[in-house]
Amino acid sequence: MTGTVHIIGAGLAGLSAAVCLTQRGASVVVHDAAGQGGGRCRSYYDVALGCRIDNGNHLMLSGNHAILDYLKTIGSEDTLVRSDEAEFPFLDISTGQRWSVTPDKGIIPWSLFSADTRVPGSSLNEYLRGLSLAWAGPNKTISQCLGGDGPLFDNFWDPLAVSVLNTESENASAQLLWPVLRETFGRGSAACVPMIVRDGLSESFVDPAVAYVSNLGGSIHFNHRLRAVNYKNDHVTSLDFGNEQIAIEPDDSVILAVPPSVAHTLMPEIVTPDAFRPIVNGHFRVPKKSKDVSFMGLVGSIAHWLFVRGDMVSITVSAATDLVAQSNSDIADCLWSDICIALDLGDCLMGEHRIVKEKRATFAQTPEQLLKRSGAKTQWKNLALAGDWTATGLPATIEGTIRSGNTAASFVF
Ligand SMILES: Cc1cc2nc3c(=O)[nH]c(=O)nc-3n(C[C@H](O)[C@H](O)[C@H](O)COP(=O)(O)OP(=O)(O)OC[C@H]3O[C@@H](n4cnc5c(N)ncnc54)[C@H](O)[C@@H]3O)c2cc1C
Structure with missing residues (x-):
C-alpha cells in the first residue's frame, strides 16, 4: 500500500x-x-x-x-558499550564463590572438557543436557528440560533463563530459550559480547x-x-x-x-x-569507590544482575512476583545488602536511591x-x-x- x-x-x-x-x-x-x-x-x-x-x-x-x-x-x-570480551562474571552472595562463563571462540565449546573452565562443580553431562532445549516440545518448561537443580542449573541455566524469559524456570518455556542460545552462544564468543547503553x-x-x-x-x-x-x-x-x-x-x-x-x-x-511478570530495578548512588566491574550475575541473593555506571549501581530482579508486593524501602534494604557484599562495600550506609517496579514488564513466557x-x-x-x-x-x-x-x-x- x-x-x-x-x-x-x-x-x-x-x-x-x-x-x-x-x-x-x-x-x-x-x-x-x-x-x-x-x-x-x-x-x-x-x-x-x-x-x-x-x-x-x-x-x-x-x-x-x-x-x-x-x-x-x-x-x-x-x-552502546561493549565488554572487552564475551565474559559473564558471577558471584554467589551466600558463599562468596566467584566464577565466569566465557564462551569459546569457535562454535565447538572445547573448554567444557576441562573442569577448570566449567562452572564450579558442574559436569560435562550437565552442559550436554542443554542440547535437549533444541528439541524441547511446546509444553516443556526449562526445569523439566534441564533437570531443575545441580551446579550448572543453579549457577548458569536458571539465572540465564529467568533473565532472558522473565519467568521462573519451573514455568518458563524451554522452546523459547533455544533460538537465543542458537543465535548467541551457538555462534561462539563473537556473538556473546555483553552490551549495555x-x-x-x-x-x-x-x-x-x-x-x-x-x-x-x-x-x-x-x-x-x-x-x-x-x-x-x-x-x-x-x-x-x-x-x-x-x-x-x-x-x-x-x-x-x-x-x-x-x-x-x-x-x-x-x-x-x-499473564505478565514484573521486573524490579533498584538504582543506588554509591558513596565510595566501588570495585571495578561493569556488570555481574548474582546467585544466592535477591538481586539477579548488578550494573555499574559511574557512581550509580543498578540492580535487576526478573520474574519478581513476590518482591514487587513489598514496600520500596524493604526492597531497597534487601538490594543494598546484596550490593555491599558484591562490591565489598562493608557496612556502608545506603545513600540516594530509587526503586522502579514495572508490574507488567513482559508477558509470562x-x-x-x-x-x-x-x-x-x-x-x-x-x-x-x-x-x-x-x-x-x-x-x-x-x-x-x-x-x-x-x-x-x-x-x-
Ligand atoms: C524493567 C525492564 C527490563 C527489561 N530488560 C530487558 C533486557 O535486559 N534486555 C532486553 O532485550 N529486553 C528487556 N526488556 C524488554 C523490552 O524492554 C521490551 O521487550 C520492549 O521495550 C517492548 O517494546 P514494545 O514496543 O513491544 O512495547 P512498549 O514498550 O510497551 O510500547 C508500547 C507503546 O504503546 C503506547 N500505547 C499504549 N496504549 C496506547 C494507545 N491506546 N494509543 C497510543 N499509544 C499507546 C505506550 O505508551 C508505549 O509507548 C525489559 C523490559 C523491562 C520493562
Whole structure:
C-alpha cells in the first residue's frame, strides 16, 4: 500500500517499524499515548537521584543483529558499550564463590572438557543436557528440560533463563530459550559480547529514532491516545483519538504496536497473552569507590544482575512476583545488602536511591501463554501487529521487538 501508514505506539516496536518505513520512503505518522517515546525501554530524569535513569537495565548481546542494524540506521551504534570480551562474571552472595562463563571462540565449546573452565562443580553431562532445549516440545518448561537443580542449573541455566524469559524456570518455556542460545552462544564468543547503553536507553534507542523519522518527513504525535478502532469486514476504516477521528483511506494502513492488553481492548478479536511478570530495578548512588566491574550475575541473593555506571549501581530482579508486593524501602534494604557484599562495600550506609517496579514488564513466557501470541499479519488487510508479545519466535526482548516492527513494516509497505 502506498498511502499513509499510521503506527500506534512509539515503543521500540512502533519506532523500528517507523524507521524501516521512512527509510523505504513511506509516509508515516506515529501516535503514542505517552508524552515521550520508548514505552518500556526509556530514560527519564529522577528527582531523588538528581540525574537521568533508565526504567530498567537492558542487557544485550553482540549476536543481536536486528538491534545493531537498527542503531546503525538511526546513527547511534556508538552509544552502546561493549565488554572487552564475551565474559559473564558471577558471584554467589551466600558463599562468596566467584566464577565466569566465557564462551569459546569457535562454535565447538572445547573448554567444557576441562573442569577448570566449567562452572564450579558442574559436569560435562550437565552442559550436554542443554542440547535437549533444541528439541524441547511446546509444553516443556526449562526445569523439566534441564533437570531443575545441580551446579550448572543453579549457577548458569536458571539465572540465564529467568533473565532472558522473565519467568521462573519451573514455568518458563524451554522452546523459547533455544533460538537465543542458537543465535548467541551457538555462534561462539563473537556473538556473546555483553552490551549495555552508554548514556541511557532513550539516548540510544528512542531520541535518535524520533529524529530519524522526523528528518525523513514522518511525524510523531505524543499525548495522542488511540481510543477505538473502527473496522468493517476485513478493513480498518477509521481511528478514534477521542477529540479527533482519522479516516483510513483505501491506500492507508495501520500498525498496532501497543502492549497486548491494549491491543485486545481495542480489537477484542486479537488474541494476546494475558499473564505478565514484573521486573524490579533498584538504582543506588554509591558513596565510595566501588570495585571495578561493569556488570555481574548474582546467585544466592535477591538481586539477579548488578550494573555499574559511574557512581550509580543498578540492580535487576526478573520474574519478581513476590518482591514487587513489598514496600520500596524493604526492597531497597534487601538490594543494598546484596550490593555491599558484591562490591565489598562493608557496612556502608545506603545513600540516594530509587526503586522502579514495572508490574507488567513482559508477558509470562510460559508454554500456555506462547499459544496466545498473534502473528504480524491479521484478518484485516490493512492492519499489522507489532510488539514483543507477537509471534516473533523470540522472547520478549529488544531484539524480538525490533524484528517485530520490521516484520509489520514489510506487510504494509
Ligand atoms: C524493567 C525492564 C527490563 C527489561 N530488560 C530487558 C533486557 O535486559 N534486555 C532486553 O532485550 N529486553 C528487556 N526488556 C524488554 C523490552 O524492554 C521490551 O521487550 C520492549 O521495550 C517492548 O517494546 P514494545 O514496543 O513491544 O512495547 P512498549 O514498550 O510497551 O510500547 C508500547 C507503546 O504503546 C503506547 N500505547 C499504549 N496504549 C496506547 C494507545 N491506546 N494509543 C497510543 N499509544 C499507546 C505506550 O505508551 C508505549 O509507548 C525489559 C523490559 C523491562 C520493562
